[in-house]
Amino acid sequence: xxxxxxxxxxxxxxxxxxxxxxxxxxxxxxxxxxxxxxxxxxxxxxxxxxxxxxxxxxxxxxxxxxxxxxxxxxxxxxxxxxxxxxxxxxxxxxxxxxxxxxxxxxxxxxxxxxxxxxxxxxxxxxxxxxxxxxxxxxxxxxxxxxxxxxxxxxxxxxxxxxxxxxxxxxxxxxxxxxxxxxxxxxxxxxxxxxxxxxxxxxxxxxxxxxxxxxxxxxxxxxxxxxxxxxxxxxxxxxxxxxxxxxxxxxxxxxxxxxxxxxxxxxxxxxxxxxxxxxxxxxxxxxxxxxxxxxxxxxxxxxxxxxxxxxxxxxxxxxxxxxxxxxxxxxxxxxxxxxxxxxxxxxxxxxxxxxxxxxxxxxxxxxxxxxxxxxxxxxxxxxxxxxxxxxxxxxxxxxxxxxxxxxxxxxxxxxxxxxxxxxxxxxxxxxxxxxxxxxxxxxxxxxxxxxxxxxxxxxxxxxxxxxxxxxxxxxxxxxxxxxxxxxxxxxxxxxxxxxxxxxxxxxxxxxxxxxxxxxxxxxxxxxxxxxxxxxxxxxxxxxxxxxxxxxxxxxxxxxxxxxxxxxxxxxxxxxxxxxxxxxxxxxxxxxxxxxxxxxxxxxxxxxxxxxxxxxxxxxxxxxxxxxxxxxxxxxxxxxxxxxxxxxxxxxxxxxxxxxxxxxxxxxxxxxxxxxxxxxxxxxxxxxxxxxxxxxxxxxxxxxxxxxxxxxxxxxxxxxxxxxxxxxxxxxxxxx
Amino acid sequence: xxxxxxxxxxxxxxxxxxxxxxxxxxxxxxxxxxxxxxxxxxxxxxxxxxxxxxxxxxxxxxxxxxxxxxxxxxxxxxxxxxxxxxxxxxxxxxxxxxxxxxxxxxxxxxxxxxxxxxxxxxxxxxxxxxxxxxxxxxxxxxxxxxxxxxxxxxxxxxxxxxxxxxxxxxxxxxxxxxxxxxxxxxxxxxxxxxxxxxxxx
Numbered sequence: 001x002x003x004x005x006x007x008x009x010x011x012x013x014x015x016x017x018x019x020x021x022x023x024x025x026x027x028x029x030x031x032x033x034x035x036x037x038x039x040x041x042x043x044x045x046x047x048x049x050x051x052x053x054x055x056x057x058x059x060x061x062x063x064x065x066x067x068x069x070x071x072x073x074x075x076x077x078x079x080x081x082x083x084x085x086x087x088x089x090x091x092x093x094x095x096x097x098x099x100x101x102x103x104x105x106x107x108x109x110x111x112x113x114x115x116x117x118x119x120x121x122x123x124x125x126x127x128x129x130x131x132x133x134x135x136x137x138x139x140x141x142x143x144x145x146x147x148x149x150x151x152x153x154x155x156x157x158x159x160x161x162x163x164x165x166x167x168x169x170x171x172x173x174x175x176x177x178x179x180x181x182x183x184x185x186x187x188x189x190x191x192x193x194x195x196x197x198x199x200x201x202x203x204x205x206x207x208x209x210x211x212x213x214x215x216x217x218x219x220x221x222x223x224x225x226x227x228x229x230x231x232x233x234x235x236x237x238x239x240x241x242x243x244x245x246x247x248x249x250x251x252x253x254x255x256x257x258x259x260x261x262x263x264x265x266x267x268x269x270x271x272x273x274x275x276x277x278x279x280x281x282x283x284x285x286x287x288x289x290x291x292x293x294x295x296x297x298x299x300x301x302x303x304x305x306x307x308x309x310x311x312x313x314x315x316x317x318x319x320x321x322x323x324x325x326x327x328x329x330x331x332x333x334x335x336x337x338x339x340x341x342x343x344x345x346x347x348x349x350x351x352x353x354x355x356x357x358x359x360x361x362x363x364x365x366x367x368x369x370x371x372x373x374x375x376x377x378x379x380x381x382x383x384x385x386x387x388x389x390x391x392x393x394x395x396x397x398x399x400x401x402x403x404x405x406x407x408x409x410x411x412x413x414x415x416x417x418x419x420x421x422x423x424x425x426x427x428x429x430x431x432x433x434x435x436x437x438x439x440x441x442x443x444x445x446x447x448x449x450x451x452x453x454x455x456x457x458x459x460x461x462x463x464x465x466x467x468x469x470x471x472x473x474x475x476x477x478x479x480x481x482x483x484x485x486x487x488x489x490x491x492x493x494x495x496x497x498x499x500x501x502x503x504x505x506x507x508x509x510x511x512x513x514x515x516x517x518x519x520x521x522x523x524x525x526x527x528x529x530x531x532x533x534x535x536x537x538x539x540x541x542x543x544x545x546x547x548x549x550x551x552x553x554x555x556x557x558x559x560x561x562x563x564x565x566x567x568x569x570x571x572x573x574x575x576x577x578x579x580x581x582x583x584x585x586x587x588x589x590x591x592x593x594x595x596x597x598x599x600x601x602x603x604x605x606x607x608x609x610x611x612x613x614x615x616x617x618x619x620x621x622x623x624x625x626x627x628x629x630x631x632x633x634x635x636x637x638x639x640x641x642x643x644x645x646x647x648x649x650x651x652x653x654x655x656x657x658x659x660x661x662x663x664x665x666x667x668x669x670x671x672x673x674x675x676x677x678x679x680x681x682x683x684x685x686x687x688x689x690x691x692x693x694x695x696x697x698x699x700x701x702x703x704x705x706x707x708x709x710x711x712x713x714x715x716x717x718x719x720x721x722x723x724x725x726x727x728x729x730x731x732x733x734x
Numbered sequence: 735x736x737x738x739x740x741x742x743x744x745x746x747x748x749x750x751x752x753x754x755x756x757x758x759x760x761x762x763x764x765x766x767x768x769x770x771x772x773x774x775x776x777x778x779x780x781x782x783x784x785x786x787x788x789x790x791x792x793x794x795x796x797x798x799x800x801x802x803x804x805x806x807x808x809x810x811x812x813x814x815x816x817x818x819x820x821x822x823x824x825x826x827x828x829x830x831x832x833x834x835x836x837x838x839x840x841x842x843x844x845x846x847x848x849x850x851x852x853x854x855x856x857x858x859x860x861x862x863x864x865x866x867x868x869x870x871x872x873x874x875x876x877x878x879x880x881x882x883x884x885x886x887x888x889x890x891x892x893x894x895x896x897x898x899x900x901x902x903x904x905x906x907x908x909x910x911x912x913x914x915x916x917x918x919x920x921x922x923x924x925x926x927x928x929x930x931x932x933x934x935x
Contacts, residue, residue, distance in 0.1 A: 361787060601771065684788065684789040687791055689791045696772065699782055699789040701784045705784050706783075707782050707783060709782075
């Protein structure tokens with residue numbers, strides 16, 4: 001039992017310490033900020049209190065002295081200097097190390113703590129500034145594990161909507177703001193499809209403005225034999241709670257105003273009655289003018305549910321009631337959310353991991369179910385299987401959205417790296433962060449930590465010049481490293497840019513030759529050339545510094561990002577700076593895939609990189625000869641046969657399919673025998689024995705229990721591009 | 735596993751030869767199932783299978799032995815590699831290109847033995863092909879001899895000893911050694927030539 005409390009204490013303490021680190025770093029730039037001093041004091045004070053309570057004597061003793069020092073800072077008797085912050089950061093690291101042990105901690109740690117305390121006493125006795133750097137080298141060199149790893153994930157209690165869109169929508173609640181709820185009726189005219197309008201996109205766009213519930217009026221859709229496929233028979237009721245204005249909503253419909261009936265009404269009082277409860281169905285119906293109070297009273301006389309009664313007594317049609325019910329449901333949900341927005345529950349992250357694993361197994365099992373139902377040709381089983389599939393897809397999206405964390409949770413670690421390293425190197429630099437709220441999968445965030453540290457270190461070590469050099473070059477003494485994150489489709493773009501000296505094309509070329517990474521006369525694009533800095537054993541630094549000469553370098557970055565299925569690209573201008581961009585998939589656990597077949601082997605193409613599929617006849621292929629280029633949407637797209645890449649053997653069928661993919665803004669096609677269809681793909685690693693295999697990023701388990709391999713589209717596309725470049729020069733590329 | 739003592743071993747048959755693996759390494763013996771080929775993988779890896787929801791590699795020790803022989807030939811020590819492989823099999827195993835042509839005589843196997851292997855410092859689960867799995871045998875230390883001509887030559891000692899049980903000889907395989915330090919010999923073809931060189935291994 002006590003272990004449970006200790007674990008809770010540790011978790012809390014880790015969190016407090018990570019806040020403390022943030023606070024201290026901010027305090028460094030605004031030493032007079034009383035709020036920050038108070039925050040630091042409170043953090044230490046809480047750690048002290050709870051450590052004493054759970055018997056962590058050493059920690060409590062150690063924090064006591066820091067607390068007294070911070071108390072003096074609060075009173076203004078002790079000035080906050082850079083040295084003091086440095087010392088307190090060290091103390092923080094020390095506390096973090098202490099937390100790893102039960103009482104009593106190893107003696108060398110205790111001894112190190114004492115040396116820190118001695119320095120605190122120097123500060124307190126007014127002797128600050130005279131001591132040299134701490135004599136004992138910090139055992140805290142390990143750096144701080146990201147909070148994501150240690151901590152728990154905040155989850156909002158109500159399930160929330162599905163997918164990434166849902167996660168974004170929830171933000172509108174977290175921010176509070178002036179939310180209002182709108183009832184939007186949207187009835188496109190029958191001919192709306194003729195001008196190419198995608199009606200569903202409009203509904204989705206609307207839903208992305210906030211929290212939305214939709215009800216589709218399908219009652220006027222005729223029977224299949226009477227159905228005119230080019231006409232629209234649907235109408236929608238959309239209940240939207242958003243901070244956006246009515247005009248923003250109208251803008252969604254700006255191009256279809258003339259082709260649709262659109263009514264936008266604000267639901268009064270944000271949909272709540274006087275007591276702040278969600279409205280009852282009757283009130284909603286009256287407000288919509290569908291029933292009168294008299295009808296209502298008559299209906300309420302019976303014991304059945306109101307909606308049912310109204311339908312039975314033919315006052316309303318079922319869709320009308322259903323639509324109103326959707327509104328009611330939505331209002332309830334909004335209410336729950338606004339009430340719970342501040343409060344969220346903490347869940348240990350391993351429980352979430354277990355949940356994701358279970359969902360993964362469910363998805364796999366579902367694939368088996370649908371395969372079996374197909375084989376049995378049993379209609380009722382097939383319908384169950386379909387519903388099951390839909391539910392599981394929702395469950396999957398929900399679960400994945402819970403695992404999404406804002407990347408900002410790791411940013412403080414990088415700020416610390418920049419601070420410590422710039423002192424070590426005698427440089428002046430500041431880390432500016434943007435897009436801390438960008439969300440991505442917890443495991444991805446964890447794996448990004450090390451590569452980002454390497455990139456930032458590299459920027460600081462090789463990019464940012466010494467203050468005097470910077471002045472000579474007409475730059476401010478202090479260098480700026482910018483770490484930014486933003487969403488782009490199913491990817492997150494993370495960029496580390498600096499205003500340092502940039503990459504020297506010639507120096508890299510020369511170095512590449514020297515190291516045998518390129519051959520003389522080899523033509524390379526700038527990006528290809530600059531990517532050489534990620535090759536193992538490549539370093540243009542003249543002297544090996546303690547920072548970058550330790551055998552772990554930029555090649556680690558490339559490898560890690562590759563293993564995440566990401567792409568690294570560089571842009572640089574000599575003398576102006578370097579920007580490293582990482583394009584990382586949002587999640588690593590379960591993705592939507594496209595299942596394809598080559599002979600009797602199955603492969604999965606991640607759907608996020610699929611652009612389209614086209615058929616190609618054997619005769620067309622023969623006509624193309626060696627030229628493996630096809631016209632797709634007015635663009636010449638190079639393609640390659642997966643049969644030959646994977647040495648699958650067998651004969652080409654008369655009609656093959658080309659899957660067109662998008663990678664690094666280039667389209668590339670892959671010829672397969674057959675496109676089987678969508679497949680919810682639970683990604684499993686191939687394992688280390690296959691680490692040298694190119695073109696595959698993992699494996700997944702199919703419905704029949706066999707294994708299919710997942711294509712590494714980026715890697716394969718690069719191969720195709722090279723081949724195409726070799727065959728036809730550079731004419732066919734965009 | 736350097737000092738071989740008495741112990742229990744799982745004995746299995748491959749090309750009419752008897753092999754054995756420490757029984758505590760073995761997790762389960764599966765009936766053969768479809769193996770998914772992994773293109774461009776090292777030759778001794780037949781592919782991957784689904785084992786209880788995880789994707790694990792399956793290796794063919796015969797191909798592995800062939801490498802051992804090939805190396806022995808290269809090192810001008812013919813037949814030092816593995817005493818239990820007969821010469822005609824060796825010849826077959828050495829025919830280049832035989833692998834990609836599909837399932838040749840090399841890849842039959844009625845069972846997959848799932849076991850724990852130490853690989854590059856990690857404990858991984860993998861499968862190896864076997865024609866048939868015979869039994870679990872107890873072999874006394876006095877009946878185990880270090881493999882002839884194999885002692886102390888550093889890398890590639892995939893046979894840790896020869897055991898004798900009821901007059902039969904059983905080759906005891908050092909399964910960790912069998913898959914480590916192998917990469918230099920596998921020569922998996924690199925896709926597309928790797929001209930950018932960034933990932934050249």
